[in-house]
Amino acid sequence: MAALPIGLTYWDVGRLVTIVCLPLLLSCCYVTTFLVCLSVIYVAFYLYRKSTIKRIPVSRQGVLITGCDTGFGHEFAKRLDSLGFTVFAGCLSDQSDGAKNLKTSKTGRLHVLGLNITKDDEVLKAVTYVTKIHEKTGCGLWALVNNAGLNMLGDIELCTMEMFYKISEVNMYGMVRVTKAFLPLIRKSKGRILNTTSVKGRLCLPKNAAYVITKFGGEAFSDVLRLEMLKFGVRVIVIEPGNFGGATGMLNEQSNLARLTPYLPESWMDYLVDRTFASGKQ
Numbered sequence: 001m002a003a004l005p006i007g008l009t010y011w012d013v014g015r016l017v018t019i020v021c022l023p024l025l026l027s028c029c030y031v032t033t034f035l036v037c038l039s040v041i042y043v044a045f046y047l048y049r050k051s052t053i054k055r056i057p058v059s060r061q062g063v064l065i066t067g068c069d070t071g072f073g074h075e076f077a078k079r080l081d082s083l084g085f086t087v088f089a090g091c092l093s094d095q096s097d098g099a100k101n102l103k104t105s106k107t108g109r110l111h112v113l114g115l116n117i118t119k120d121d122e123v124l125k126a127v128t129y130v131t132k133i134h135e136k137t138g139c140g141l142w143a144l145v146n147n148a149g150l151n152m153l154g155d156i157e158l159c160t161m162e163m164f165y166k167i168s169e170v171n172m173y174g175m176v177r178v179t180k181a182f183l184p185l186i187r188k189s190k191g192r193i194l195n196t197t198s199v200k201g202r203l204c205l206p207k208n209a210a211y212v213i214t215k216f217g218g219e220a221f222s223d224v225l226r227l228e229m230l231k232f233g234v235r236v237i238v239i240e241p242g243n244f245g246g247a248t249g250m251l252n253e254q255s256n257l258a259r260l261t262p263y264l265p266e267s268w269m270d271y272l273v274d275r276t277f278a279s280g281k282q
C-alpha cells in the first residue's frame with residue numbers, strides 16, 4: 001500500500017479519521033435527533049395545552065384587587081379593565097395619584113374603593129359595595145387578588161418593633177382580614193383567590209426579616225386555605241414575584257436610610273461603610 005511521507009499508509013489515515021470522526025458524527029446525530037424529538041414533544045404539548053385551556057367569559061366576572069395605588073396592583077387593575085372584567089380596585093387612599101389615574105377609565109367597569117386593609121370598617125364597606133354592585137348588575141365576585149404589601153429593610157437589631165408590627169399588619173393580617181371578609185362571595189362564585197407573596201416566601205435574605213416572616217406566613221396561610229377550599233371548588237394561587245423592588249417602588253433607598261438613621265447604635269457604625277444595610281440592593 002502506498003505510504004505517505006509521514007510514515008502512514010492511506011489505510012491508516014482512513015482508519016484514524018474514522019475512529020475520530022465516526023463517534024463525533026454519531027453523537028451529532030444523537031444530539032440532532034434528541035433536539036428534534038424535544039421540539040416535537042414541546043409543540044405537541046403546547047398545542048394540547050392550548051386546545052384544553054378553558055377560556056373564561058369575563059363580562060360578568062368581578063375581581064377585587066388590593067393595593068392598586070401603585071405597582072403590580074395598579075397595572076393589574078388596568079389590564080383586567082381592558083380585558084373586560086369588572087374591577088374593584090382597592091386603594092390605600094382613594095385620593096392617591098394612582099387612584100385618580102384609575103378613575104379616568106372610561107369603561108364604566110372600574111370601581112375605585114378606598115381600602116385600608118388594616119381597618120375592619122373599610123373592609124366591611126368594600127364587601128357591602130361589591131355586594132350592592134352584584135345585586136344591581138349580576139356581576140359576582142369571581143376573584144380576590146391580595147396584592148397590597150409593604151416592605152422595609154434593615155437588620156433585625158436595627159428594626160424597631162413598630163416596623164415588625166406595621167409590616168405584619170398589612171402583609172399578613174391585612175390579607176387574612178380581606179380574605180375572610182370576601183370568602184362567602186368567592187365560595188358562591190366558585191372563584192379563586194390569588195395571593196401575592198414573594199420569592200422571599202421561600203428564601204430567607206438578610207436585612208429583611210420583618211418582611212420575610214410575613215411572606216412565609218402568606219405562603220402558609222395560602223396552603224391551608226387551598227386545602228380548606230377544595231371542597232368548595234375554589235382555587236387558591238400564590239404568585240411569587242422575584243426582584244421587583246425597583247419596578248414597584250416598594251424599596252425606596254432614601255426613605256429606608258432616613259427611617260433607620262435615628263436607630264443606629266454607635267457599635268454598628270463600622271459595619272455600615274457601604275450603607276447597603278438600608279439599600280434596596282441585597
Ligand SMILES: *[C@@H]1O[C@H](CO)[C@@H](O)[C@H](O)[C@H]1NC(C)=O
Binds near residue numbers: 116
Ligand atoms: C391605615 O390604617 C392604619 C390603622 O389601622 C393607620 O395607622 C394608617 O395610617 C392608615 N393608612 C392610611 C394611609 O390611611
Ligand SMILES: CC(=O)N[C@H]1CO[C@H](CO)[C@@H](O)[C@@H]1O
Binds near residue numbers: 146174214215
Ligand atoms: C404575607 C403574604 O405573603 N401575603 C400576601 C397576600 O396578600 C397580602 C395582603 O393583601 C399581601 O401583603 C401579601 O403580598
